[in-house]
Amino acid sequence: MLTIIDYKAGNLTSVKLAFAALGVETRVTDDPAEIRAADRLVFPGVGAAASAMSNLRNAGLVDTLKAVTSSGTPFLGICLGMQILFDHTEEDGGTDTLGILPGQVRRFPDVPGCKIPHIGWNQVNDREEYYFVHSYYVEMNPFAEGTTEYAGVRFASLVRRGNILASQFHPEKSGRIGLKMLSDFLSWNP
Amino acid sequence: MLTKRIIPCLDVIRGRVTKGVRFQHNVDLGDPVEMAIGYSNGGADELVFYDITASAEHRPIDIGMVEAVARSVRIPFAVGGGISSLADMERVVLAGAEKVSVNSLAVRDPGIIREGSKAFGAQCIVLGMDPVGTDDPSFPSGYEVTVRGFRERTGLDAVEWAKRAVDLGAGEIVVNSVDADGTRNGFELRLTRLIAEAVGVPVVASGGAGTPRHVADAFTEGRADAAIVAGMIHTGEWTIGEIKSFLSDAGIPVRRTW
Known part of the structure; x- marks a missing residue:
């Protein structure tokens, strides 16, 4: 069953409703056994990295996440759920994150005229626009399949490695094009 | 490139969308x-x-x-009005709204911005403000914030209040000009720009949109990141597609496929 990992980092309603719009039932859980047994996993997240990491530790999910991301189970990280897959973030005075993917997460520079958070519809690979809401970004890396430019920075907005797919943008809030990505994820066999 | 957002505003009274001028003469839409x-x-x-x-x-x-809106559309939406506590914010967010807009509540209790921002993230907390032009020198920006459907003045300078709200954790500011609201004569660009240049978070221009040119002006002269439109599209006079075509022709980046 399609399983959404709940670690008290933001609101899961939109993700559930987007899959419901595709006619797919979802289960929301923080139970490590259920997560290990899932067919497909969604790892959303909005909010601060440090509290997200502490929630994951308290729920005993750090090892679970390391296991499922190397098991071949199709795995979709969204927003903060993408960022904390990497090694480290500048957020909250510097926070070590899961280290499942190598790379760094940084804060957008203060550039006159470029507001933080980066909110709105921005292009991925200079083509279609998806909906973004974030203040930190994943640095360019070898797994970046999609890149986006903001505040003079080009960052990784979609990464893929093995069974892991992760987007900085919110497919669940990106209209028809976002639903298409979620639908593709449902039939993805990495 | 980040595109400029066009945001239809739906004023709801008892389950129906309405449109009025300065909160009066409401008609069912x-x-x-x-x-x-x-x-x-x-x-x-x-x-x-x-x-x-x-x-x-x-x-x-x-x-x-x-909840019904959240089930039906896959784009972000904000909800305001009738929010009187952190618990109200939580109900709205859990129902599927991306953002909560606070206005009178934040003037009465600025701490709600910090609490909301801490609980749901700055991106979730929108400060709505309704400034009115004034000659009173005690308002350096020339605009005083009003509340309760423009009926009550607050003694707050619009720019000072915007900065304070951002310090408290607001992630976006909707600047709704009392003088321009409902007139369809164009946004109050000076006010929009004053706020947009004073804060580091996105600013949404509101009040007065009547033509695609007005919307373009909000982005160029007004320096806004997004613009609210209401009457000009509710009447069927303009479509969002037409507004976006105009903006695109004027060299303003907009989302063109949906």
Whole structure:
């Protein structure tokens, strides 16, 4: 069953409703056994990295996440759920994150005229626009399949490695094009 | 490139979308969910719903409507009006709204911005403000913030209040000009620009949009990141597609496929 990992980092309603719009039932859980047994996993997240990491530790999910991301189970990280897959973030005075993917997460520079958070519809690979809401970004890396430019920075907005797919943008809030990505994820066999 | 957002505003009274001028002469425009679907399919980048009489009538926000919208559209939307506590914010967010807009509540209790921002993230907390032009020198920006449907002045300078709200954790500011609201004579560009240049978070221009040129002006002269449109599209006079074509021709980046 399609399983959404709940670690008290933001609101899961939109993700559930987007899959419901595709006619797919979802289960929301923080139970490590259920997560290990899932067919497909969604790892959303909005909010601060440090509290997200502490929630994951308290729920005993750090090892679970390391296991499922190397098991071949199709795995979709969204927003903060993408960022904390990497090694480290500048957020909250510097926070070590899961280290499942190598790379760094940084804060957008203060550039006159470029507001933080980066909110709105921005292009991925200079083509279609998806909906973004974030203040930190994943640095360019070898797994970046999609890149986006903001505040003079080009960052990784979609990464893929093995069974892991992760987007900085919110497919669940990106209209028809976002639903298409979620639908593709449902039939993805990495 | 980050595109400029066009945000239809739906003023809701007892489950129906209405439109008035300066909160008066309201006419029925339709069902909020049907209109949300129509605008989403028509290229709206985001939606905002104001339950405009909830506060005055001491009613809680219509959560059933928020849930129905969340089930029906896959674009972000904000909800305002009738929010009187952190618990109200949570109900709106859990019902599927991306953002909560606070206005009178934040003036009465600025701490709610910090609490909301801490609980749901700055991106979730929108400060709505209704400034009115004034010659009174005690307001350095020339604009005083009003509340309660423009009926009450607050003694707050618009720019000072915007900065303070951002310090407290607001992630976006909707600047709704009292003088321009409902006139369809164009946004109050000086006010929009004053706020947009004073804060580091996105600013949404509101009040006065009547033509695509007005919307373009909000982005160029007004320095806004997004613009709210209401009457000009509710009447059917303009579509969002037409506004976006105009903006695109004027060299303003907009989302063109939806």
